[in-house]
Amino acid sequence: MPSILWRIPVNKVVIAARACLTRQKAVALGFQVDKAAHKKAMEENAGVVDAAAKKMELLALHGEAVAELVEQSIDTTNDSFKYDPKPMEVSVVAIWCGRRKGFFEYIDKSFYVECEQSPDAENPKNHIGLVFDKTPFYAEQGGQIFDIGCVRNSSSSFTMDVEAVKVYGGYVVHYGTPKGLLKLNESLNVEIDMKRRALVMNNHTSTHLCNFSLRSTLGDHVEQQGSDVFAHRFRFDFSHGKPLTVDELEEMDERVRKIILQDLPVYDKEVPLDEAKQICGVRQMFGEAYPDPVRVVSVGVSVDDLLANPTSEEWKNYAIEFCGGTHTPSSNAPITFTTINEEAKSKGVRRIVCLTGQEALDALQASKDYKTRMEAALEGKTRSALSTTVADLLKELDSLKNFPYCDKSRFRQALADAKKTATAQMKEQEKEFKKIAADFAKETGAQLKESDQKFLVARLDIGSNCGVLKNTIKSMQKQKMIPICLLSFCDGKVSVSASSTKAALGTLPANKWVSTTVSSVNGKGGGKPDAAQGVCTNVNEENVQAMMDAANEFASQNI
Template sequence: MKSQDIRSQFLSFFEEKKHSIVPSAPMVLKDDPTLMFVNSGMAPFKEYFLGHAQPKNNRIADSQKCLRVSGKHNDLEEVGYDTYHHTLFEMLGNWSFGDYFKKEAIAWAWELLTEVFKIDKDILYVTVFEGNEEDKLPMDTEAFELWSAFVDRDRILKGNKKDNFWEMGDQGPCGPCSEIHVDIRSAEEKAKIPGKDLVNQDHPQVVEIWNLVFMQYNRKANGSLEPLPNKHIDTGMGFERLCMVLQGVQSNYDTDVFTPIIREVEVITEKKYGVNEAEDVAIRVICDHVRAVAFSIADGQLPSNTGAGYVIRRILRRAVRYGFTFLDKKEPFIFRLVDVLSKKMGDAFPELKTQKQLIENVIKEEEQSFLRTLDQGLVLLNRIVEETSGNTVLGEKAFELYDTYGFPIDLTALILAEKGLHLDEKGFNEELQKQKNRSRAASEMSTDDWTILQQDDVEEFIGYDTLEATVKITRYRKVTSKKEGDMYQLVFNLTPFYPEGGGQVGDKGYLEDPHGDVVYVLDTKKENNVIIHFTKNLPKDVKQTFKAAVDGKQRYRTECNHTATHLLHQALREVLGSHVEQKGSLVRSKHLRFDFSHFSKLTTEELRDVENFVNARIEGRLPLIEKRNVPKEVAIADGALSLFGEKYGDTVRTIRFGSSMELCGGTHVKNTVYIWHFKIVSESAVASGIRRIEAITNDAVKDFYFDHDRVYFKMKEMLNNAQEPVKALHSLQEENSNLKKQIEVLLKDKAKNMKGELEAALTEINGIQFLAKKIDLDASGIKDLAFEMGSKFENLFLLFATEQDGKALLSCYISKPLVSEKGLNAGQVVRELGKYIQGGGGGQPFFATAGGKNPEGIAEALEAAKKFLI
């Protein structure tokens, strides 16, 4: 059975059981601070389990893209070395929100596996929760008895809290679970060891394929459990593992989910899968990782140096590293796998097809960048080797190479072994642990349970229509972090505060009680469909009524910038072409940032055309036409633009200014005239195929022009109030250029005159012509002089020093025969002598320089140079 058919049959089965089939949510999370990525099928539905929203249907089924590479669920290091762990995987799931429970979930799971998919009942095992004294929970006898109707009792195994009690996190919904395991070993292997002895023992052919979670408790901050108001079902079945079972193979990588990608790797690398274990691991790593990176980029998360972007960059670099080390690929090639991936999975996930060109370009550029890093790292590693005495490279040095330059530690160890050297792994791990401790301490945070003041099913946002409201606090909690200290999170029955989202920052403002006491709202965010207001202090009496007021000035400036991003999007599509799509934005009160897909730098004319287009719409006084609660399909049919990677509900809000129409939940000016003016301040590249424009509007534009006026008049004053300042500046530049040329001639003459004196000052030490002297030349002049003298003498050792602008410079030249015959190295010389001038440097074995901040140490450095020849 093909993988497409397996996925389709699963969804059809639950559709017949009256489940709504929903598409996979974007893998990159934007309104859940506890997660970077969707790491399980239930993550997109957290708001339903928490009771913060109601689903349209209480029964749902889907195939959800998941990524497990950070936090509690992190399978990254296992990927490639075994045959059943992945970074990205599909999780087939059926969900009940307060509807059916254990009886139906167990019966339907068994029916699907054994009657629809025809899996042999004799290779299946199930587990149930054995109970836990710490939580005072008994064994899940209900699940045990329900399974007994389908499975022999000796195939129903008891599992501990680690394996059979599923928790969202340290706090939140949780409950016992039943796992279904499959034993696909040969009959001979089964005869040796019973399958039940290998369940949850990390055996590659005895694996869990489905987990049925019975969500019935809430874990509180103090660790205690309380029953949830409603009981839910949350199931997750590993699609790749199910394909392995149904296609009768022994590895996920032998299924048609991966074989087309593996064949493409074989063609590109000329390596055969299944011949060499090290190469097989590398091929599995690459085939897995390209899926994770491609889906992430399609969902809007580009590789970067921070947060979720850093995780994606790390995954891709791991793939490049395995190709570099084990498949001998020293040029980009992973981007070439995107084509076969999009053909294989593009029907189920159309974003792979629509974003294919972008995904290929981003991956290719990232590959090129990291391969350059590897080249630089090899040079630095060779330098470390040169400086190492003995056969052990310090872990501290290897960590610096890893931490500062991104050079993989396993590659460092491999290269050192080839050179007959040993890596101080203990020292490296100590440095790595110190870094982790620093990072953990900086992000350490504790969250109290919510204190509920009143139940309110609907927390209404009224900020589109007003900036002030009379509110009550329905719940609050204290959050403590090392970075921010104590903060409070407040939830109101209704709120005018816009929560951060869609690129727009959250509102600030204040709460005022009837006595005039004020608590400032420092930020507003949305978490699992709940609007949370951040304050430094808690009001004196949280049960009274408050006046909630948004900072109107900041909101107004932010609205100007947000509306400008819509006009900018339209302008870019008009000027550059319809291929332009928004790839991210940041809307603050002082400026805006807009990322978009385009494959070349914008010309001056294009930037001017974009600016003029936006300003024409501002001058056109276009009114805001807003529609709320529009069915998503209707809005898109009417021409509204939607963004890839955004999660939209069944109904949406549309924003129109003239012919610009987008799905948007942010706040906007009532008329474009309020923007006043739009000014682009920079245009740059973010990644291959992604450009970034930063711009300003309104008051920021006025300040921009005021500053430019001030600079202009200051410059004019410095040019003696010239009538044509540009012409006067050109004259100064020309005069400066001529003077520089004259100085170069003078310095060369000076060096020639000095050459004879220096040659006469040479002394012989152990057959080597030696000179260490302070001279009055710049760095370029010193280098020319040294090489001229070197062309005359074959056994020359020079150390020249100079002082410029209060800093010291040492330059060392050593004749190449001395480098090869005597083992002298100019780089090592300047690194050691650089200590005297409180600096350092390096270079080639025959010429190197060092700079320092202590010119007073020059004399000692010159004197110490002799020791290299004695």
């Protein structure tokens, strides 16, 4: 029997685009397929195919595949049902297994055996693409994410969860991992995930409200530069030469929320392109090629009213756009709205990321909860305690991702102001501490000069600045050169500074003196025999006294 292998040129790259379909047809016609020769041919072409694949999705329905469907007189997919999606029965007109395997006439046991025996690293889930005569699924386009859902036959012996939907040359391809047997022209029941579709519609309608509100706040120069609409958030790009101020963004957010609360009907209608362009205030993306007729989506005023008086200035007060996406029946469906990020996308273009529905409610509640925690944490705090609390609150604020951008900006400013207050308070306190230290050094130094005291352990509460303690010791040692150890207790923290003398280095080294003092409360210290310092945290008055006793005992035993 003759062997057979069809090859199709793709941009001068020869690939076995229909090898599996060819094998199925050959067997049906009584031919014998030379699998070894087929495998060798595929290996020979693998390098060039892989190189070309870098610019082509594995399962994308490339131009030659679309051309083949056209040559077979397969009509493009009727996707008009996507605007009113309901479970429906469809017919399988093509089974696409990717650029390497091409089209199949059926999925049988051999498909699954081959997938198991020769796993494809680029397609680990063994996805295929199904093309139907009609579909209620929305394919990814116009910045809107695709629908997901499921397909199955009447007996459920074949099922597939639809994980992605793309459109190529009018053919809508539904991607997923098949389970069971399938053949061309078989009838399947399809159903989209309406809960997820509702979330996407909430966000898509809200992009229109954003577009309208931004223009109202910033001016007529604002033009949409792109968008990505997902189930749980959306981003919107627009022309504007500088960052939005918090007040501007807050005004935009609040206007969108007001329109949502107004519960305005959302209208849509296909209109001849020339007529649609005459509508005053209609928004369209710069450089976009719109179909004729074009679908007009209007929030709050019917398309028929727009067409009855297209030049009316009143229409500038409504969100009206050319759009092929799916939308809510009312502006109230998104429930609420908030922006969680604003940034530069490119020169002259800004990008905002927004939430609607439950995600927005959660974000707004998170803001209220944080404000309560922040106010409680700051209450009564001053100086270093205030500074530490501000740092902790900022760290927490940075970790909150789905958070209203305006609120986060205002909280940052409030914390920055609190930080400035704490810094000013600490500077003023440091001046006071330095004066107290100078007075202590003068008075105590004079007393030491008149006494025969061999060392000094004293408490001088002047904050946690060991440098001030060290200078105080030096000042006193100028009056009488003896070993001195000072302790300062402030806000649950003890700072220790000690200085020995040349005569006492061998018997009373400062580093051992400090180490012994702080070890009584598990503190840390270090330095040299002539000078050392240490710190203890989370201590109380009883701990401070224990440290004083340890310092005195060590000096008494070693001097």
